[in-house]
Amino acid sequence: MSTIVRLPNQQDATLPKRSYLNSEYGLKSWLLTGDHKRIAILYLISITFFFFLGGAFAGLIRLELLTPMPDLVASDTYNKLFTMHGIIMVFLFLVPSVPATIGNFVLPIMVGARDLAFPKVNLLSWYLYIVAGIFTVSALVLGGVDTGWTFTTPLSTHYLNTHVITAAMGVFIAGFSSIFTGLNFIVTTHRMRAPGMTWFRLPLFVWSHYAASLLMVLGTPVLAITLVLVALERAFGIGVFDPTKGGDPLLFQHLFWFYSHPAVYIMILPGMGVISEVISTFSRKRVFGYTAVAFSSVAIAVFGFFVWAHHMFIMGVSNYSALVFSLLTMLVAVPSAIKIFNWAATLYKGSITFETPMLYAFGFMGLFTIGGLTGVFLGSLGMDIHLTETYFIVAHFHFVMVGGMLMAYLAGVHFWWPKMTGRMYPESLSRLAAVTTFIGFILTFFPQFVLGYLGMPRRYHAYPPEFQVLNVLSTAGATVLGIGYLMPMIYMTWSLKYGAIAGSNPWQATGLEWQIQSPPPTENFKEIPVVDYEAYDYEWLANKTQHEVTTVG
Amino acid sequence: MSHPTLEDAHAEPHIVGPKTYGLILLALLCLTALTTGIAYINLGVFSPIVAIGIAVIKMTLVILFFMHVKYSSRLVMLTVAAGFFTFLVLITMTLSDYISRAWGLW
Amino acid sequence: MDSQTVAARHQDEIAHHEGEHPYYLRHHFETVEQQKEAVSFGMWLFLLTEIMFFGGLFMAYLLYRNWYYDAFVSASNTLGIGLGTTNTAVLIVSSFTMAMGVYCSEMRNRRGLMLSLAATILLGLVFLGIKTIEYHDKYTEHHIPGANFSIEDFVHPADKRDTALAPDMAQHAQIFFFLYFAMTGMHALHMVIGISILFGLLYQASKGAYTNGHTSIIDNFGLYWHFVDIVWIFLFPLLYLISRHPLH
Helix, strand or coil, rough: CCCCCCCCCCCCCCCCCCCCCCCCCCCHHCCCCCHHHHCCCCHHHHHHHHHHHHHHHHHHHHHHCCCCCCCCCHHHHHHHHHHHHHHHHHHHHHHCCCHHHHHHHHHHHHHHHCCCCHHHHHHHHHHHHHHHHHHHHHHHEEECCCCCCCCCCHHHHCCCCCCCHHHHHHHHHHHHHHHHHHHHHHHHHHHCCCCCCCCCHCCCHHHHHHHHHHHHHHHHHHHHHHHHHHHHHHHCCCCCCHHCCCCCCHHHCCCCCCCCHHHHHHHHHHHHHHHHHHHHCCCCCCCCCHHHHHHHHHHHHHHHHHHHHHHCCCCCCCCCHHHHHHHHHHHHHHHHHHHHHHHHHHHCCCCCCHHHHHHHHEEEEEHHHHHHHHHHHCCCHHHHHHCEEEEEHHHHHHHHHHHHHHHHHHHHHHHHHHHHHHHHCHHHHHHHHHHHHHHHHHHHHHCCCCCCCCCCEEECCCCCCCHHHHHHHHHHHHHHHHHHHHHHHHHHHHHHHHEECCCCCCCCCHHHHHHHCCCCCCCCCCCCCCCCCCCCHHHHHHHHHHHHHHHHH | CCCCHHCCCCCCCCCCCCHHHHHHHHHHHHHHHHHHHCCCCCCCCCHHHHHHHHHHHHHHHHHHHHHCHCCHHHHHHHHHHHHHHHHHHHHHHHHHHHHHEEECCC | CCCCHHHCCCCCCCCHHHHHHHCCCCCCCCCHHHHHHHHHEEEHHHHHHHHHHHHHHHHHCCCCCCCCHHHHHHHHHHCHHHHHHHHCCCCCCCHHHHHHHHHHHHHCCHHHHHHHHHHHHHHHHHHHHHHHHHHHHHHHHHCCCCCCCCCHHHHCCCCCCCCCCCHHHHHHHHHHHHHHHHHHHHHHHHHHHHHHHHHHHHHHHHHCCEEECCHHHHHHHHHHHHHHHHHHHHHHHHHCCCCCCCCC
């Protein structure tokens, strides 16, 4: 199988003498750093921890669902399991995954800056994330929360004795972590681009993160105030969401989903940015329709604010309102589809190779398409009446979030791993892990579409016996999936010591981050570059490499 | 660069002086007295409209002059507009649900 | 070129170089102007998050005012309009003094800046003081929602011109008061944070920190303070002026 990987001669290659990793030593130099690259590594470690914690809960859920009877855990405990799984995976993993790890690391370099606009705010973001994690783990240790990650009222405000306020505060704080990251990205993209780096020369990764950052800054505060209101309602029983006192529980849902729908775009847009970079690099071709992809990112962000009530179709919103939101939901699918078409067109007549990031990208394209299409099914009122609150929904969002976003995250981690660490991961093992993940994913979540269509409700741990076969398939898949996720943990860690030396541009990719050493020096650039070429300009890159070779001789 | 970007329209190095601030202060205080006084007059359905209208005028004065947006880059103006737009989306689209509930089923 | 000219040139170069790289220019920015604009833009984005944060409360207010208009009118009339108008004026003047502080910072007027900041602090404290009096009044009148609440004033109003409410509508007055305390309380929290920062700024200003060309911090704090003022500009008519008695 052909490959585009070009590594330096391993006999005499070494890591650069001075990089961001060894510029300073000691715990304090990491915990008090302003360097966006170090903060990205801090995030990488913490996010991985929470991913496996959330994954453990998923494992327990699937274990319970092996049998139709509620025999593994009590009902309340099962509620706590899926709640913690949701809260951790959404707020402590998916939302910060690509932006805080990969975005923090490469975005400043991609625009040609020495750091993000506000390094101290960046560090604060990470500390807020850690505090949020502590609150969430506290809620877990103190006995758990069982409201579902959606904190729906009046269940969360009146009918439960669990640690809702602790968990809500954890999410509140995580929200501010997200806001500050987004704020940093927006200011950096607007104000710190290198000379010649116009908006339309930026890598599409930056456009995606810019769009996601808009959502973070504008949407997350509404979640914050909503959680404050839930906490006040629980603590003082005021009645803002209590029907017996004249309040409206649906007000909570309006405010909650006003954020939580844009939140799903906060989660997926950075992943789409990764896919743009990976598909371009591994088909040696500029992304087809750059402008369309760039604007579709912003369009997703803007339209994403107009569709939230499609989570509330059966909750009591007016029919006219439901109609309008259903129509708008159809519209929001269009920019996402534009991206898929453009990536497919990028592949067409490209020089495709199948390194691991590309395998994950292919997985993304297929699985996200399925997930997205099922989202359109759910957006139509008539279908949603029957499919909502069933496993169809569960399958839909796991296809887009796990089959889509998580695959994109893994693609990104593998793609930029050489840049971040200076070392290559073992390619054959990683390909095996990618394929394992793909197979495990389909086995886990495709049966859930069928289950949902047949009527199995979500968030139930007992089900009619005729659904057992599909559930067993799903749990078997989950086991395979778990193995597929554990493998990168192991071989990535291995590669830190024993991986091949990567050199500055093992993928022969365009983009400013590949023009500097791996790992980069703390200040990123000796001199701020002046950019006079377009994004994904492979001819420029070929010229430059040729020129370098001839001058060395 | 082929065409001016948002960032090109940098803030004019314009220092707003005490006289302008004083005038705006006077205007704001007068508008405050006005809004309090008007509350005693029965304007029916227009009462809240007038009250919000006066508040919007006061807010505009504070934003343009105290917060210097009149002399700021286009980017800042766009940012303020984006904030209002998102706020209005929250209010109007949520209210559209509540208002149309009273219209009954189809 | 004689030595004097060379020396003068050299001094110019040093002054120019220091002018280009003052102590407050961070290493990741190329110029002072870039830093200034970036920090200002960052503050504006933060204010956007504040708009959306308060937005949720305004949404709740709009809904329940629509549903329980009579209870909102009666409840709003129990708020002291004199104190409310005074507080509005106090906050507007404090916005003026803050703007003057920005002017003094730009004009490198240390004493002026200190006076402006001190005046802003004072006015802010007056505002909070009046708010405390108002909250205390609500407590003594049994208008705090929850166990303490009494519907007496609404079912049997003391003033004959007030409309009496039915008991269940009178209960909904609690929602008004909850929103009153939540919105003014959130606003007051922002004031407390602002005043605390102002003390810090006053101290730094006394040491000459913001009158040496580094006006960013005062500028951007001013933006925050004006935003808090704007929130009150809307809270005042929405909470205090729903429908006062006609004058005849």
